Amino acid sequence: MTDTIAIAHKDYDCRGGGEVFCRRLAEYLDCPMFVGRRNLTNEPDNxxxxxxxxxxxxxxxxxxxxxxxxxxxxxxxxxxxxADQLSQFDTIITSGNEPLWWVPDDDQTVIAYTHSTPRYMYDLFNEKTDFQSLTGRLATVFYNAQRVLYETNVNRPDVWVANSELVARRIERYWNIDESQIEVVHPPVDTHEFSPEAAETDDYYLYLGRLAGAKCVDQVVAAFDELDAELVIAGTGSERERLEAMAGESVRFTGFVSEERKRELYAGARALIFPAQNEDFGMVPIEAMAAGTPVLGVRDGFTRFQVQPGECGLLWERGELAETVRAFERDGVTWSETEIATYAATNWSIGRFESEMQAVIDEATETTAVEVDLETPARGFECPIPQSAATDGGTE
Incomplete structure (x- = not known):
């Protein structure tokens, strides 16, 4: 093998946080990427x-x-x-959990970047599993078996990298990985791509992201039925039809939006609504704050650490979103648009991500190098001949 590196990612078929991570890291390292599936329509044109x-x-x-x-x-x-494709590289960075089923060679360095432990098997298991139905019981058996299999696979990486302190805790708790083996590197957010100047602040609130069950968008739609305020929902997903059926006239669905339109929506919103359930990290709130827009985030998951209550946004408990919006309209936040954008750029940026990942890679490759310490004889050294060997030649 030559001194090379590659990324192994579950699928490259959407524009989620995992795909942003892989693209930014591959561009920085100038390395190839191996994926389960890809969708060319979801890849950047450039x-x-x-x-x-x-x-x-x-x-x-x-x-x-x-x-x-x-x-x-x-x-x-x-x-x-x-294995045939990945074994030609010295170092593999896995992204997501599925590539952990791959068995590395003994002389390879493996860095596992974890966006989360499998959620339906662990942190969402009790809430999402219907223990009364036959399907739920069968799923329980499968998940239990899969946990055992995962525990045999998670010992393979040399270094674990979590995308947040919350995910680091999950790795330690659910997979029994010692905290000394876990580093935390927040995902790359191109905060300089967003600006308060991208659009004039309008009179709407914004949800931007996938329309999926764990994102809890239905709670936002229900809350805005009680409010005299406009809600813009940008994104696609399996929940869209159900959400449209329950939405009132003040809720507008845009579907998928371009990067340029996304920047405009962030900058023009009065505030971003972020309701995701026990979010692992969350790039969307950071992008919104980089545009100078306050975030009304649920007091849950990593979101509760991103939002500074009263300064760059507000935190709300489940069922209290409508009340929180009213409080925001009454009191606002103390930081200006520029201060909110500076907060995002200071704590999250591509440059910070690249330097922290490079440090992890350098340390991992150095500590996993196989070294053999053998003594070499001094010059003029003569190997002593055992007495038995000296007398063997004279025996009959």
Whole structure:
């Protein structure tokens, strides 16, 4: 092998936080990326990253298309087959959990960047599993078995990198990884791409992100039914049809928006509403603050650490969003748009991400190098001949 590095990521088929992480890291390291699946329509037009899709068999494709537990099983079969491609690199940075099923060579350095432990198996297990139904009970059996399998796989990385202190705690608790093996590097947020000057502040509130169950967008829609305020929902997902059915006239759905339009929406909003359940990190609140926009975030997950209450936004308890919006309209926040944007840029940036990841890579490759300490004889050293060997030649 030559001194090379590559990234292994579950799928590159959407524009989520994991994909942003991989793209930024691959651009910085100028290294290739191996992915389970890719969707060219979701990749930036100016991307020059070398992306290789792991070959997929027909049974595995069928299992992935079915979703749920069968999809998880497909990834368990798929990533070990990537060994031929990944073994040619000295260092592999895995992104997400699925590449952990791959078995590295003994002389490879493995850095596992973790966006979260599998949520439906761990931190959301009790809340999301229907223990009374047959499907829920079968899922419980499968999750229990999968936990055992994960615990045998998570010992393979040399270094763990969590995307937040909250995820570091999950890795330690659920996978029994010693905290000394876990580093925290927040994901890259291009805070300089956003500005309060991108648009004049308008009279709407904004939700931006995927329309999925764990994002709890239905709670936002329900709250704005009680308010005399406009809500703009930007994003797509499986929940859109249900959300549109329950939304009132003051709620407007935009669907997918371009990066330019996203910057305008952030800057023009009175505030961003962020309701996600036990969020691992959350790039959206940081992007909004980089645009000088306050964040009304749920007091949950990592969101409660991002928002400084009363200064750059407000925190709300579940069921109290409408009341929080009224309080925000009455009292506002103390920081100016510029101060909010400075707060975001100071704590989160691409430059900070790159330097911290480089430090992790340097330390990991140095500490995992195999060294053998052997003594060498001094010059003029003569090997003593054992007495038995000296007399053997004279025996009959």
């Amino acid at each position: 991307s020059a990253i070398d992306i290789t899709e792991i070959p997929l068999s027909r049974p595995e494709q069928w299992m992935i298309d079915r979703g749920g537990l069968t999809r998880t099983a497909a990834y368990m079969l798929r990533w070990p087959a990537a």
